[in-house]
Amino acid sequence: MSRAAAGRDTVLLRVHRYSPETGRRWVQEYRVPRRRGMTVLDALLYVKTRLDSTLSFRYSCRMGACGSCGVLVNGEPRLACQTQVADVERDGVVEVAPLPGYPVVRDLVVDMTRLIENHRRAVPTVVRRDPGDEEAPREYLVTPEQHLGYLQYSLCIMCGLCNAACPVYNRNLRYLGPQALTVIYRFLADPRDEATEKRIAMAASPDACYACHMAASCSAACPKAVDPASAIQRLRAATLKAVLGLYRKETSPVAPPLEKPLRRVEASYPTHNLVEGADPEAEARAPPPLDIDPENPPPVLAAHRVARR
Ligand code: SF4
Ligand code: SF4
Ligand code: FES
Numbered sequence: 001m002s003r004a005a006a007g008r009d010t011v012l013l014r015v016h017r018y019s020p021e022t023g024r025r026w027v028q029e030y031r032v033p034r035r036r037g038m039t040v041l042d043a044l045l046y047v048k049t050r051l052d053s054t055l056s057f058r059y060s061c062r063m064g065a066c067g068s069c070g071v072l073v074n075g076e077p078r079l080a081c082q083t084q085v086a087d088v089e090r091d092g093v094v095e096v097a098p099l100p101g102y103p104v105v106r107d108l109v110v111d112m113t114r115l116i117e118n119h120r121r122a123v124p125t126v127v128r129r130d131p132g133d134e135e136a137p138r139e140y141l142v143t144p145e146q147h148l149g150y151l152q153y154s155l156c157i158m159c160g161l162c163n164a165a166c167p168v169y170n171r172n173l174r175y176l177g178p179q180a181l182t183v184i185y186r187f188l189a190d191p192r193d194e195a196t197e198k199r200i201a202m203a204a205s206p207d208a209c210y211a212c213h214m215a216a217s218c219s220a221a222c223p224k225a226v227d228p229a230s231a232i233q234r235l236r237a238a239t240l241k242a243v244l245g246l247y248r249k250e251t252s253p254v255a256p257p258l259e260k261p262l263r264r265v266e267a268s269y270p271t272h273n274l275v276e277g278a279d280p281e282a283e284a285r286a287p288p289p290l291d292i293d294p295e296n297p298p299p300v301l302a303a304h305r306v307a308r309r
Contacts, residue, residue: 009034011085013043016097017107041069041080057108067159071108072097077161077221099164115160118180127195140192140252153186153231155224162218162228174207178218178228181209185231191252200242203235
């Protein structure tokens with residue numbers, strides 16, 4: 001349907017639907033009024049609240065943090081809450097389907113059990129050799145350089161878009177998938193983790209990094225720039241080095257005891273709250289708002305402006 005047919009003031013949403021009760025699959029069209037900055041999630045919510053309350057989809061944070069609103073938009077795995085309709089519409093049409101690679105539960109809702117089980121198999125926590133470390137936690141030192149080695153891989157929000165984009169994950173049900181492989185690398189690169197042999201063995205198993213075809217569609221789909229394909233390449237390098245006996249991992253030293261015990265800080269809160277309304281006396285005692293001279297801003301604001309340019 002052309003933009004003219006969709007309407008200048010509306011967008012045509014073509015939603016792939018599925019009813020588990022009847023087993024019926026069909027595509028339903030909804031006309032949604034255009035709004036500046038409207039996301040695909042906004043359009044779906046418009047349908048849900050105004051046009052068709054039977055439409056099912058998942059979302060929570062609406063800010064690209066929870067990873068629950070993944071859908072296929074015009075054939076590409078995307079977060080519905082971070083995808084602007086204006087950026088993806090084709091001739092006024094936006095097609096929304098459930099993520100591939102996961103069984104469909106209803107409409108746009110998919111079953112993420114495989115993603116979550118593989119995430120668990122990848123052991124997504126710091127593992128220490130000494131069980132006493134868990135009972136009496138200590139502080140382990142990580143240098144800024146070591147932190148940069150795994151920071152990017154720790155930004156994963158488990159949205160599963162990378163797995164949905166991966167042709168191997170879609171075909172091979174035993175493949176761990178880019179999300180879980182990224183978790184393995186994230187902890188392998190973390191100097192606090194001591195499960196090195198276990199993680200190398202997991203990465204070298206037939207259903208792990210050597211099953212990957214390195215097409216990098218996972219990285220192209222990732223909304224957090226985690227770059228799972230690079231994690232998989234690094235895992236391959238680590239497993240090869242381990243086979244050759246060349247893999248070395250620097251583990252974190254325990255921080256020395258503090259010279260002085262930490263001072264306890266008592267927090268104080270305002271005496272008024274939003275429910276009861278503002279307390280005029282407390283407001284009168286509050287410091288006046290900052291009077292900022294635009295010609296001579298405080299250094300922190302000046303830096304902010306430069307960064308935004
Ligand atoms: S690079 Fe590997 S994990 Fe990523 S999409 Fe391609 S086959 Fe899948
Ligand atoms: S690596 Fe990226 S695409 Fe994959 S689950 Fe994590 S955030 Fe989502
Ligand atoms: S609703 Fe949380 S990431 Fe989209």
